[in-house]
Amino acid sequence: MVKYIFITGGVLSSVGKGIVTSSVGKMLQVRGYDVTAIKVDPYVNVDAGTMNPYIHGEVFVTEDGGETDLDLGWYERFLNINLPKENNITTGQVYQSVIDRERRGDFLGRCVQIIPHVTNEIKRRIRVVSEKSGVDIVLTECGGTVGDIEGLPFLEAIRQMRLEEGYDNTLYIHVALVPILEVTGEMKTKPLQHSVNELRRIGIQPDIIVARCKEMITEEVIRKIALFGTIPEEAVFCSYTVPSIYRVPLILDEQGMGEYICRRLNLPHSKPLWEDWRMFVEKIENPRYTVRIALVGKYAGLTDSYVSMNEALRHGGAECGARISIDYIEAEEFEENPDKINTLKEYDGIFVPYGFGPRGTEGKIKAINFARENDIPFLGICYGFQLAIVEFARNVCNLKGANSTEIEQEPAHPVIDLMPEQREITYKGATMRLGAHKVIIREGTLAHRLYGSTEIYERHRHRWEVNPKYWEILQEHGAVFSGMSPDHRRIEIFELPEKYFFFASQFHGEFKSRPGKPEPEYYGFVKACLDRKLGKPRPEF
Numbered sequence: 001m002v003k004y005i006f007i008t009g010g011v012l013s014s015v016g017k018g019i020v021t022s023s024v025g026k027m028l029q030v031r032g033y034d035v036t037a038i039k040v041d042p043y044v045n046v047d048a049g050t051m052n053p054y055i056h057g058e059v060f061v062t063e064d065g066g067e068t069d070l071d072l073g074w075y076e077r078f079l080n081i082n083l084p085k086e087n088n089i090t091t092g093q094v095y096q097s098v099i100d101r102e103r104r105g106d107f108l109g110r111c112v113q114i115i116p117h118v119t120n121e122i123k124r125r126i127r128v129v130s131e132k133s134g135v136d137i138v139l140t141e142c143g144g145t146v147g148d149i150e151g152l153p154f155l156e157a158i159r160q161m162r163l164e165e166g167y168d169n170t171l172y173i174h175v176a177l178v179p180i181l182e183v184t185g186e187m188k189t190k191p192l193q194h195s196v197n198e199l200r201r202i203g204i205q206p207d208i209i210v211a212r213c214k215e216m217i218t219e220e221v222i223r224k225i226a227l228f229g230t231i232p233e234e235a236v237f238c239s240y241t242v243p244s245i246y247r248v249p250l251i252l253d254e255q256g257m258g259e260y261i262c263r264r265l266n267l268p269h270s271k272p273l274w275e276d277w278r279m280f281v282e283k284i285e286n287p288r289y290t291v292r293i294a295l296v297g298k299y300a301g302l303t304d305s306y307v308s309m310n311e312a313l314r315h316g317g318a319e320c321g322a323r324i325s326i327d328y329i330e331a332e333e334f335e336e337n338p339d340k341i342n343t344l345k346e347y348d349g350i351f352v353p354y355g356f357g358p359r360g361t362e363g364k365i366k367a368i369n370f371a372r373e374n375d376i377p378f379l380g381i382c383y384g385f386q387l388a389i390v391e392f393a394r395n396v397c398n399l400k401g402a403n404s405t406e407i408e409q410e411p412a413h414p415v416i417d418l419m420p421e422q423r424e425i426t427y428k429g430a431t432m433r434l435g436a437h438k439v440i441i442r443e444g445t446l447a448h449r450l451y452g453s454t455e456i457y458e459r460h461r462h463r464w465e466v467n468p469k470y471w472e473i474l475q476e477h478g479a480v481f482s483g484m485s486p487d488h489r490r491i492e493i494f495e496l497p498e499k500y501f502f503f504a505s506q507f508h509g510e511f512k513s514r515p516g517k518p519e520p521e522y523y524g525f526v527k528a529c530l531d532r533k534l535g536k537p538r539p540e541f
């Protein structure tokens, strides 16, 4: 029998449900169980692909090309598994299929309703994931906060799942904030009590409550939460603030959460094997050095816009014993105040991430130029890769007015141009070049030394590419295209071998980076930043 664990959140969003979900998965995984995790997003968008990262955080890209909520990234990193796009269920998808079926006449004249038709579709989707993945335990995290109107059909669906799957096979975990009053230092449980009541009103009695608090909650607070939540004290846990997010599963398990879940779900007891995970946590929390990175982007005000990139840099840092300190710099600042570019001298590395549209691009190009001319380690991802080509075309190949047609309609030199297959596309949803594609690596290059292979699979999300008409002139001036698509139609990696470290990729390595297994381009970049800072010769890898 498959076990289903449902995670809801209370009081406010961003309370760390995604991390608790990932941590619960980890606790079960280290006990030998196969797990998968689903994120349910009550918004009406069909997927996260059309959402602004500045408001909602990064769009995570799965191996099969899904554009999903960033929590799938946390599940993948914590559980070291690749998830398919079906693991992100949205209201948009649910309604789309219910309405399609209605139009086909599948409901045979019946009135189509939220209960049972929409809720049935939600349950069907959760069970499809369970069947396809073949795991022992399916975790389902409900986005938003209990009490949101749009979340109601999802909560109703998971409520019904207990009736259908049985008490021993279902478990409800509620995660809610316990604030500490600044003036008195008191831990307040009232908001949590209210959100538990809200959940009960819908018909769900939580089995476990996780209090999110700055500090470990006191015995008295545990007693209070248990009493008002109608659960035993041993079912109350606390996710308190720790030096690194990767420590959360350890602190929850120390409180007995893994054991409690197994007991409650009748899962045979087995000793948790934490060694590898703990080793990584110790490594990331005890660095010898600090590497300072300037991230020059467009969504600098919200670090969640770059969460996979942040983590990929940290994974790389952990392997070289370095703490990663990132300054998020709005690229436009270099346009408004040209002298500001010199502040980039203070950094060990310059990083230009993904992006869309014209805003801030001239500032990013200035930053890339600064990195190249001052030989500061540089990593460019996707838009960062494309803009590195623009910079090189303008300033090395002397192609005045070189640009991307995403930025300027008819530049003098369209070195970055829309991919031919994109020209007819007008529909915005899920139409970019998405997901994992093979990349052929040229031997004897930095890319080959980093990846140690001539064939890799990396994830993509783009519409533009390097214009083949300019390949020759770029190469004549020293650009090395060390990664190509298998049909040799598309450039995937651009490097400058004479530089200390200058590397850019059309693909997004960050989506495949895992704790203890950093993605090579990120590892290479961080290692180069550190070695240069320590005055060492260029790393050979």
Ligand code: GLN
Pocket: 353, 354, 355, 356, 357, 381, 382, 383, 384, 386, 406, 461, 462, 463, 464, 465
């Ligand atoms: N805007 C660029 C494109 O669509 C880059 C996309 C990205 O950085 N993910 O090709």
